[in-house]
Amino acid sequence: MPRILTLGEIVVEIMARDVGQSLGAPGVLLGPYPSGAPAIFIDQVARLGVPAALVGCVGDDAFGRLVTARLAADGVDVSAVAVLPDATTGAAFVTYRGDGGRDFVFHIADSASGRLGAAQLSPQALQGCTHLHVMGSSLFAPGIVEAALRAVAQVRAAGGTVSFDPNLRQEMLARAGLKAALRQVLAQTDIFLPSGDELTLLVDAEDEATALQRLQALGVREVVIKRGAAGASCIHAGGRSDVAPLAVEEIDPTGAGDCFGGAYVACRLLGHPPEEALRWANAAGARAVTRRGPMEGASTFTELAALLGRVPAPAA
Ligand code: ADP
Numbered sequence: 001m002p003r004i005l006t007l008g009e010i011v012v013e014i015m016a017r018d019v020g021q022s023l024g025a026p027g028v029l030l031g032p033y034p035s036g037a038p039a040i041f042i043d044q045v046a047r048l049g050v051p052a053a054l055v056g057c058v059g060d061d062a063f064g065r066l067v068t069a070r071l072a073a074d075g076v077d078v079s080a081v082a083v084l085p086d087a088t089t090g091a092a093f094v095t096y097r098g099d100g101g102r103d104f105v106f107h108i109a110d111s112a113s114g115r116l117g118a119a120q121l122s123p124q125a126l127q128g129c130t131h132l133h134v135m136g137s138s139l140f141a142p143g144i145v146e147a148a149l150r151a152v153a154q155v156r157a158a159g160g161t162v163s164f165d166p167n168l169r170q171e172m173l174a175r176a177g178l179k180a181a182l183r184q185v186l187a188q189t190d191i192f193l194p195s196g197d198e199l200t201l202l203v204d205a206e207d208e209a210t211a212l213q214r215l216q217a218l219g220v221r222e223v224v225i226k227r228g229a230a231g232a233s234c235i236h237a238g239g240r241s242d243v244a245p246l247a248v249e250e251i252d253p254t255g256a257g258d259c260f261g262g263a264y265v266a267c268r269l270l271g272h273p274p275e276e277a278l279r280w281a282n283a284a285g286a287r288a289v290t291r292r293g294p295m296e297g298a299s300t301f302t303e304l305a306a307l308l309g310r311v312p313a314p315a316a
Contacts, residue, residue, distance in 0.1 A: 002269035004045050005129040005155070007055035007121075007147060008038035008138025009113035010081065011090035012063045013254070013294055019096040023105075033293035034067040035092060036113070037135045037167050040255045044262025044284060044298040046075035050269060053077035055125050055147075057112040063089035064112065070295065080125035087112035094254060102254065104169075109140055117143035118150045126154055131269055133261070134189075136166035136182050145181045152188050163191035163265050166198040167257065187218050191268065193261045195226035222274055224264055226257050226285070234278045241275035246286040246307060255294030260285035262298070283307045 012032035021028045034043075039054060046052040054076055058064025060083050067089070068078045090111030095103045108114065132155040139145045152162055164185050172178060179202070186192065186202050192215060194202075203218070205211035212235055215223055225233045231245040263284035267277035283304040288297030299307075 001051060002130045003051040003053065003128045004042065004131045004133060004265060004269060005053045005055065005126065005151070006038040006042045006133040006135065007116065007151060008135050008144070009036040009090055009108050010039050010054070010056040010058050010064070010067050011036040011092055011108055011111070011113060012066060013092045013094060015094040015252070015254075015292075016096060020098050021095065023093055023095055030292065032063060032066060032091070034070045034295045035255070036067070036090070037137055037165075037258050038133070039067060039071060040258035040295045040298065041133055041135065041165070041262040042076050043071055043074050043295050044259045045266045046071075047298045047300050048263060048266040048270075049075075049301070050266040051077070051128075053080060053125065053129065055080040055116070055120050055151075057082045057084055057087070057115050057120075059083070059088040059112045060085050061089055063091065074298070080120060080122065082115075082120060084112045084115060087115055089113075114141050115143070116141075116147055118147040121147055121151055121154070126151070126158075129155055129158070130160045131155070131163065131265065132160060133163045133165070133265060134185050136164065136168055136185070137172065139178060139181050139185075140172070140175065142177075145177070149181070149184060152185060156188060161190040162188055163193060163261070164189040165193040165257065165261050166202065168198055168201075186215075186220070189218075189220050191222045191224065191265060192220045193224045193226065193257075193264065195228070195257055199223070199225060222268075224278065224281070226260055228253070228256075232260065232278060232282050232285070234274045236274040238274065241278050243278050243282040246283060248286045248290050248307075250289040252292045252294070253289050255297060256285045256288040258294070259288035259298050263304070279308065280304055
């Protein structure tokens with residue numbers, strides 16, 4: 001049986017109700033919603049019925065309990081989530097611009113999530129883990145980089161596989177050492193899930209074709225390109241698959257890439273071929289944007305099948 005592990009930030013998200021509203025206006029705020037890119041990813045995995053575990057830190061507070069209770073209710077093993085008595089759970093504040101962009105204020109690096117370290121990767125946390133997912137955006141502190149690289153090495157040494165979503169935001173790239181750490185992860189990645197210029201950025205390529213060649217030379221077996229409202233593509237051993245976006249009403253785009261990634265990786269580990277995994281992932285990303293709150297759109301196979309208009313097929 002597959003078991004998917006990820007590690008990283010566990011936070012709540014508080015958002016403006018409508019596009020163009022600033023956080024300061026009265027009556028604007030919605031939330032807290034459970035959030036954190038790795039937490040959303042692993043929640044999506046669990047909702048598809050695949051054993052899933054998360055390593056991270058929360059404070060001994062209501063925000064931390066809110067997120068861990070949701071994850072546990074959805075089936076995520078949170079036994080390796082540390083509850084720190086002297087730190088608070090992280091938070092992200094989001095407003096939506098009229099041009100479709102989003103502005104974030106993060107309280108994460110100084111939160112409990114910033115304390116994640118390699119010591120938390122106990123044998124129990126890694127036990128039975130057949131696949132590790134790394135979120136590049138989680139690697140914001142040296143201790144977390146060390147933990148991620150150790151987890152990658154241990155999972156691979158035990159015969160497991162690794163997926164990697166850079167999930168970069170522009171302001172992160174200035175961070176010293178981040179690009180080098182991302183490249184170290186990439187060199188040990190089986191399934192790479194970039195969006196936008198993340199495909200070319202980490203391999204210093206000028207175009208998509210060159211990037212794909214370089215990724216193949218590094219040993220990356222599958223490249224799954226997320227294209228937002230334009231759908232997605234997958235380049236794999238059998239060739240290339242493209243999938244058109246599903247027609248949905250976008251309410252809140254936050255979390256779409258994480259749900260897409262969780263569904264893709266879960267389906268691959270269930271034995272579905274890449275083009276089939278891509279169809280489910282495309283549906284997971286599409287359904288995610290129809291729900292307000294980043295984790296609220298994580299889907300079951302039945303919900304995805306309803307969107308795809310067909311009967312669910314949880315195992316290949
Ligand atoms: P990321 O947040 O990682 O950049 P994307 O925004 O590209 O991720 O979303 C991931 C996937 O979710 C897309 O590749 C697509 O399959 C699906 N998706 C995202 N936005 C929409 C949308 N507005 N309509 C339909 N599908 C969408």
